[in-house]
Amino acid sequence: MARVWIEDRETHADYRESVEKWQAAKKAGSKRQPPGRWRVRWYAPDGKGKAKTFARLPQAEAEVHALTAKLSKGSYRDPQSGKAAVRLVADEWHGSLRKQGRRTKDDYRELLDLYVIPKWGDWQVRAVQWADVNEWVTELCEAPGKRGAKLGPDRVRKTYYVLSSVMKHAVKTHRIAASPCHEHDLPRNDDQDDHVYLTHDQLEALAEQAGRYQTFVRTLGYTGIRWGEAIAIKAGRVQLADRRIRILQAYSDIDGHLELGPVKNHEKRSVPLPRSFAEELRPLVAGKPRDGLVFTAPEGGPMRYPNFRRRDWDKAVKAAGLDDLDLTPHKLRHTAASLAISAGADVKVVQTMLGHKSAAMTLDVYGHLFPDRLDEVADALDAGRSAALTRLRASIMQL
Incomplete structure (x- = not known):
């Protein structure tokens, strides 16, 4: 049996009943769309059957091609799984931590409860976009933290890391295809004044x-x-x-x-x-x-x-x-x-x-x-060039 196929619902009793209801509603002034005649059906990697309806055949055919490609490449994601709330995925991720010590896990939990869940908890994981995360990072950098003072660069980076880990967990559990937490400009702690270097x-x-x-x-x-x-x-x-x-x-x-x-x-x-x-x-x-x-x-x-x-x-x-x-x-x-x-x-x-x-x-x-070795590189280039010139001049002299 094919993994993805199109089903024509025209002869289905439930479809005809839906069409009659739609026609009656349309006469009454309703502007809702007609029921989909073409149903795309497929088996997900877990063996469970899935279905999605379309009003027009070309739309259904395009969906078949897209699903077939995703299933073949292993990039398929169940559309329904992306509806999971971020708080649910966050709890799953935190509960799956095994290598981290208790203190680290407690720190992650605190950042989840203070900054990640209040912002993203009710969002569906599939709804979180790169631009949303970027705006949130700016807020973390500029707005006062939960305890009044602005978050330092290291704390901002760690808070971002926690959200990034949650989204990476969403990718691994096949809820989303890609994480929105990538290539964001994060603050750097360029202030070395608190470093003490004793002789x-x-x-x-x-x-x-x-x-x-x-x-x-x-x-x-x-x-x-x-x-x-x-x-x-x-x-x-x-x-x-x-x-x-x-x-x-x-x-x-x-x-x-x-x-x-x-x-x-x-x-x-x-x-x-x-x-x-x-x-x-x-x-x-x-x-x-x-x-x-x-x-x-x-x-x-x-x-x-x-x-x-x-x-x-x-x-x-x-x-x-x-x-x-x-x-x-x-x-x-x-x-x-x-x-x-x-x-x-x-x-x-x-x-x-x-x-x-x-x-x-x-x-x-x-x-x-670390020492600046640019002069060493320049000197080595000089030595190589001088040797090359010496060999060149010697070959010219022999002509």
Whole structure:
């Protein structure tokens, strides 16, 4: 049996009855369209029968050709499935997240509830167009957020990412053929003023003032790992012979409770250690079980950020003479990146160290730190041209 065909309803009792009703309504002044004589019928990929009527045969034939092409190419979408509300698809998408940690999922849920659902919740997914999304992005950039202040560039981008993920889910579930969330100009955080790049001297001065946590501060400043990753380092993952630390897990603060989960972006990795610094870790792992934490709170157990800031960090920053830099433990990631780049690390190495999802992300944040190699290129071109001219002149001399 053909997958798509046309059915003439002229002899069908229900069609004749519909025509009689239409004729009577027309005499009474109704302007509604006559019932469709030509019915296009087809089987969807799930085997279910579908149908759509047309008033004229050429319209029905055009629909047959279009449906046949879509079914052959695998681009068919059930017209009815596109009527699903965005809120329904959003809940499906959020419920399907499996790799993300609880904190990330909670953040996505918050953005759905604050910005995505209030705007798009009642829209049919097929009704959302590129221009609508573009206008919404402008609103996010310019209008005050739900908490009063304007959203920063990173928050706008993340909110857009959530809607984009919902629409991508709609494509994957065959509700729409293409997502309207593509090629939108998103705000960039070009303001690097909040980045702090310590020198080796400044980093060492800070570490010396951190007392029992000086090795912890050096770990943050030389490896660039995140706070949650650093406090989750276990003795069995410190490879002193290879001068590596395996970053496999991270702690997240969920409603005041520390939960151990996967690292951000699921970027499990190894980070390098300077040889002299690696030796400082030896007494911290000696005698500990493989699953024992390397860095702990004074009373034992994982370190807590607020306690560390109040009890140790702020004092060390002031004592090191760095209290005018608005320095936080997280900002030591910037120091690690800058020191690595100045030592000659390429973008892929820095990406791996920091656990960025892509090298493009690393360049977006730290591209301005990489040395300008344009002069090197120009010099290499000069050398190649000079050699070519020398060979050319030598060949002319031989003639």
